[in-house]
Amino acid sequence: MFTQTNEITFKLPSWISDYTKEIDTLKDINDRALFVIEASRQNILNKTGGPFAAAVFEKDSGALIALGVNLVTSQGLSTLHAEIVALEIAENKLHTYDLSGNEKIEYELVSSCEPCAMCFGAIPWSGVKRVITCAKDEDARAIGFEEGDKPKDWRISFKNRGIEVIDEVKRAEAKEVLNFYLEDGGEIYNGTKS
Amino acid sequence: MFTQTNEITFKLPSWISDYTKEIDTLKDINDRALFVIEASRQNILNKTGGPFAAAVFEKDSGALIALGVNLVTSQGLSTLHAEIVALEIAENKLHTYDLSGNEKIEYELVSSCEPCAMCFGAIPWSGVKRVITCAKDEDARAIGFEEGDKPKDWRISFKNRGIEVIDEVKRAEAKEVLNFYLEDGGEIYNGTKS
Numbered sequence: 007m008f009t010q011t012n013e014i015t016f017k018l019p020s021w022i023s024d025y026t027k028e029i030d031t032l033k034d035i036n037d038r039a040l041f042v043i044e045a046s047r048q049n050i051l052n053k054t055g056g057p058f059a060a061a062v063f064e065k066d067s068g069a070l071i072a073l074g075v076n077l078v079t080s081q082g083l084s085t086l087h088a089e090i091v092a093l094e095i096a097e098n099k100l101h102t103y104d105l106s107g108n109e110k111i112e113y114e115l116v117s118s119c120e121p122c123a124m125c126f127g128a129i130p131w132s133g134v135k136r137v138i139t140c141a142k143d144e145d146a147r148a149i150g151f152e153e154g155d156k157p158k159d160w161r162i163s164f165k166n167r168g169i170e171v172i173d174e175v176k177r178a179e180a181k182e183v184l185n186f187y188l189e190d191g192g193e194i195y196n197g198t199k200s
Numbered sequence: 201m202f203t204q205t206n207e208i209t210f211k212l213p214s215w216i217s218d219y220t221k222e223i224d225t226l227k228d229i230n231d232r233a234l235f236v237i238e239a240s241r242q243n244i245l246n247k248t249g250g251p252f253a254a255a256v257f258e259k260d261s262g263a264l265i266a267l268g269v270n271l272v273t274s275q276g277l278s279t280l281h282a283e284i285v286a287l288e289i290a291e292n293k294l295h296t297y298d299l300s301g302n303e304k305i306e307y308e309l310v311s312s313c314e315p316c317a318m319c320f321g322a323i324p325w326s327g328v329k330r331v332i333t334c335a336k337d338e339d340a341r342a343i344g345f346e347e348g349d350k351p352k353d354w355r356i357s358f359k360n361r362g363i364e365v366i367d368e369v370k371r372a373e374a375k376e377v378l379n380f381y382l383e384d385g386g387e388i389y390n391g392t393k394s
Contacts (some may be wrong), residue, residue: 015209082299084325103278127318131278155357
């Protein structure tokens with residue numbers, strides 16, 4: 007008889023609660039970027055996943071809503087990129103799959119790296135109104151990660167959907183973490199082997 | 201003090217285990233398509249999510265590995281498209297985030313509808329070697345669902361990654377289910393409202 011699990015659970019590493027407990031609001035977007043970049047470094051140091059982190063903030067106030075990190079290798083699920091994890095935690099906390107639904111507050115996703123093809127596609131479904139990225143696509147590729155085939159005009163696609171993009175915020179710092187992962191012998195996983 | 205949940209769980213609806221228990225192997229790809237299309241209809245009838253289903257099979261034998269359905273509205277998470285759910289359940293069952301890792305067995309994803317931009321990006325990360333789709337992108341758009349901005353040459357992108365695509369398998373049957381969802385008054389949710 008065929009059987010399969012009827013639920014999937016993923017867990018965040020325990021260091022996350024210590025890392026976030028003193029954070030409330032980060033008014034400056036540079037501070038938001040440094041916060042996710044440091045989380046990506048902590049994910050390496052704690053060996054809890056790939057070198058990527060992302061967080062959802064209230065766009066105007068800078069109140070932190072949710073922090074996610076890449077959990078692909080630690081949880082054994084290929085879809086658990088940092089952006090997906092952060093969006094799911096934010097939606098869980100706010101009890102809605104549509105973060106654009108609150109007319110008074112706009113939300114943003116801050117990611118330590120430019121989104122891959124999957125996360126590019128996931129962002130509009132979440133309803134966030136702004137995306138801030140740090141490292142570039144090519145910085146992830148430089149250490150061996152695949153980013154998939156995003157439309158070349160992905161920024162325009164976001165703009166057409168009312169999603170603002172600010173990129174290369176603290177890029178050097180984010181790139182340094184990616185390079186540290188490589189030097190540290192971190193696993194470079196990619197999907198389809200040919 | 202900032203707090204957030206340290207785990208996310210999603211549950212499949214209980215009808216899934218009844219629906220799948222007699223299924224073992226579907227040798228013909230038409231039967232695999234009809235199996236996921238009927239699951240998408242059951243998801244409507246049971247009011248457990250959007251009108252989409254997807255399953256992972258062993259490509260050559262047709263052995264069923266995992267069935268997923270769209271759980272966006274029922275679980276309140278925008279990322280829980282049927283393809284993402286099916287891939288996560290398959291990876292959980294096979295204890296690997298890389299379904300291409302087994303040299304003896306190739307896996308395929310059968311989806312009741314052409315993948316959206318997010319699922320297009322997620323598929324290569326899973327390692328499946330073939331994608332079979334039923335309804336077309338435009339059939340989902342015709343009832344009001346957004347599909348996002350996939351690269352225009354998405355089939356070529358898959359081909360270049362060693363992922364075969366077979367589309368429009370039992371398209372008329374799949375389209376009929378989408379139309380039924382609309383007539384039934386099913387929720388047409390989309391991400392970013394502008």
